[in-house]
Amino acid sequence: MSHSPLPALERAGLDAWMVRLFDTIEENNLLWLTALTRDCEIAFGDALVDMVPSYTTLMVVFDPTRMPPCEARERLTGVLARLTPVDSGAEGELHELPTWYDTSVGPDLGRVAELSGITVQAVIDAHSYQQYRVFALGFAPGFAFMGLLDEELVCPRLDTPRARVPAGSVAIAGQQTAAYPVVTPGGWNLIGRTSARLFDRNRDGFSLLKMGDRVQFVAVDKATFEDQGGDATPVAREKSQ
């Protein structure tokens, strides 16, 4: 998409710079983005307001009354000149998410199976087989975009998003998978539900998953799901579906 040399520093308003490191989504991006996030925290100190890492970029938000945008740019240039990726051995924390895969809580299992030309059980096996990485958080508090999915499972979003996706819903779209931390509208294919609490304002860090973490979905039966505090209420059918 972009033909300018990378890394690039791009203006994102009066109080933010976008640091663009890559132009494609790769797992190794995380090693560089993690290092960049850590180094910016040190370089900006009290002038740092927020950092928003994503697949290929880090947006650094600072207080322009404490640090003028030109000085912020110089600091970032300095950080980039010295940047080295974190050790690939220092992989993100591994989380196992107990997941009940069932058409009552994952009403798009059938659609995904049909689009993929495999059985529902094969969809479940494929989704829970591999570990995923958290590439970014966004959309809603604690909503982690994870990937990359087995090519077999790649399927488009729903034509009409659901008005209400229950909390805990495990979903796929394109090459990514996610679990909804809270009730929101959503257009991803629902294939199951996890009993894990993904966003808890009383927990240190608030979000179970962080950028760079690894996630393994573990298939459990309904009884285990409910034992672990899962809510088995079926996904309501919506008129437009």
Add this chain to the structure above:
Amino acid sequence: MRSAPTPGFRVTRAGPLALLQDAGRFGVRHLGVTQGGPADLHAWAWANHLAGNTWGTPALEITFGGLVLVAERELVIALTGADLGTRLNQKAAPRWQTLSLSAGDTLTFGTPTNGLRAYLAVAGGFSAEPVLGSVACVAREQLGGFDGQGNSVRENDVLPVEDSAPRPAEQTAPESEQPDYQAAVTLDLLPGAQIAAFTGKSLFDAFNAEWTVDQRADRMGVRLTGPKLQCSITSMVSEGISLGAVQVPPDGQPIALLNDRQTIGGYPRLGNLTPLAAGRLAQCLPGQRVRLRAAGTGGALRQHREFLGRFR
């Protein structure tokens, strides 16, 4: 030392939207948690200033009107922002100045006659338990507000207020600081990284056409309708979105993203409205016309510093 908060107002009619807002929720955006805070920073800052409060004190953002509040005790307040036809007891309530209320006084917010969002600050500040470091009320995230769950105020709620130390001197905001929100407005925009990907015609249109504020406008963003803008980039890998970003989805109609925007997104952007321009847009009613003007960082930064210098 602070004493416990005491009842300040009783809500006798809730109206459509009245949200508690401090300066916003910061340091948690990497978790997908948005900024929140006042949609119109300028009016919010003046309300607190006139009530004798420091920067960041929680104040009430009243959108559209409809709210009725009864003072539970003597209070010093200030009302700024939109003219929502607000009455203090039977008379029009003065805006942009310090006011003293007695127990039983009633503030009745009507309907918008100039602007969209009014701010009510009370000396000492409204009191609520911070969630993730802030009381900023974000309904979509179920965070903040008086109940911590992101809810607008409800009928029969009692809104607690911190005790204030010395009463602020009576004061009024200078007239130059009291905007006419209905007047033609030109919004300053700092060009962004994708601006060169728009066609020449689209760039001409962006900064010369009149844009109409659409019905689809809320605290997340305001859609503008007008000439269709064309960009050689149709979608991007999702990345952080800063306040005031003006994104252009494939339909060519820009959306200015405000306080409750999603933290990341993947549409190309013209650039960012300055913080004050974003606040000014948040006061526009659907159908109102706005223009965009390319601004330089130096001037925008000077303007922002001057603004903050008054209050911090």
